[in-house]
Amino acid sequence: xxxxxxxxxxxxxxxxxxxxxxxxxxxxxxxxxxxxxxxxxxxxxxxxxxxxxxxxxxxxxxxxxxxxxxxxxxxxxxxxxxxxxxxxxxxxxxxxxxxxxxxxxxxxxxxxxxxxxxxxxxxxxxxxxxxxxxxxxxxxxxxxxxxxxxxxxxxxxxxxxxxxxxxxxxxxxxxxxxxxxx
Amino acid sequence: xxxxxxxxxxxxxxxxxxxxxxxxxxxxxxxxxxxxxxxxxxxxxxxxxxxxxxxxxxxxxxxxxxxxxxxxxxxxxxxxxxxxxxxxxxxxxxxxxxxxxxxxxx
Numbered sequence: 001x002x003x004x005x006x007x008x009x010x011x012x013x014x015x016x017x018x019x020x021x022x023x024x025x026x027x028x029x030x031x032x033x034x035x036x037x038x039x040x041x042x043x044x045x046x047x048x049x050x051x052x053x054x055x056x057x058x059x060x061x062x063x064x065x066x067x068x069x070x071x072x073x074x075x076x077x078x079x080x081x082x083x084x085x086x087x088x089x090x091x092x093x094x095x096x097x098x099x100x101x102x103x104x105x106x107x108x109x110x111x112x113x114x115x116x117x118x119x120x121x122x123x124x125x126x127x128x129x130x131x132x133x134x135x136x137x138x139x140x141x142x143x144x145x146x147x148x149x150x151x152x153x154x155x156x157x158x159x160x161x162x163x164x165x166x167x168x169x170x171x172x173x174x175x176x177x178x179x180x181x182x
Numbered sequence: 183x184x185x186x187x188x189x190x191x192x193x194x195x196x197x198x199x200x201x202x203x204x205x206x207x208x209x210x211x212x213x214x215x216x217x218x219x220x221x222x223x224x225x226x227x228x229x230x231x232x233x234x235x236x237x238x239x240x241x242x243x244x245x246x247x248x249x250x251x252x253x254x255x256x257x258x259x260x261x262x263x264x265x266x267x268x269x270x271x272x273x274x275x276x277x278x279x280x281x282x283x284x285x286x287x288x
Contacts, residue, residue: 098227102232102235104196
């Protein structure tokens with residue numbers, strides 16, 4: 001039996017996503033497919049404690065990385081929007097580090113920096129170069145007529161969405177990164 | 183060893199030090215992590231992502247180089263530059279250790 005679940009996680013919510021997938025597996029639902037931006041397909045299974053980990057890699061997936069991760073005991077489930085999904089039964093991880101993809105603070109922080117650089121920055125650039133100028137044009141009443149109204153509402157919604165995303169992800173990613181500082 | 187390499191790698195991370203040390207004999211990532219665990223009686227565990235990141239970075243910076251490929255696994259080996267960095271690190275750690283025992287070097 002399979003079921004499809006729609007749930008949205010931002011680029012700063014990957015730790016929550018890992019916990020959620022683990023929770024689902026412990027309830028007898030293992031993830032089989034992830035489709036952008038927020039569609040998850042689960043298959044019923046024996047309830048089990050399985051650790052899920054996400055790795056962000058903007059480069060194309062390197063074969064030798066997949067080989068190494070599987071040597072370390074991880075199963076590669078699939079990829080979605082630069083994220084790679086891995087899992088392993090909790091009882092196969094003898095130490096805390098074996099249950100992690102990154103064992104030191106430097107490499108954990110490096111992944112966060114990578115997310116900021118390749119995901120957060122484009123978001124900010126689009127906001128500054130397109131969403132914000134259009135928002136000011138709306139405030140100036142430059143868009144008129146019925147299409148102007150539709151356009152205005154659309155850009156206002158976009159403006160709110162972007163402000164929310166940038167603040168939410170910005171604060172959260174910084175918090176995660178600060179945790180890995182000495 | 184130029185200033186850039188010195189700035190990045192001296193001092194280096196604990197994982198980095200063990201990886202470089204182990205690559206005095208050619209090995210792949212998982213082999214290194216097993217050796218480090220054995221050497222340290224389980225005190226130092228290097229995870230897959232950390233290992234891969236460190237190997238890629240050190241290869242890019244010329245501290246290690248590709249040695250051979252065995253069953254789809256890349257084996258690496260330390261370079262001359264890597265050996266230079268390793269001995270600079272070893273000297274630094276030795277100084278720390280001796281100072282920590284109350285020894286004065288001068």
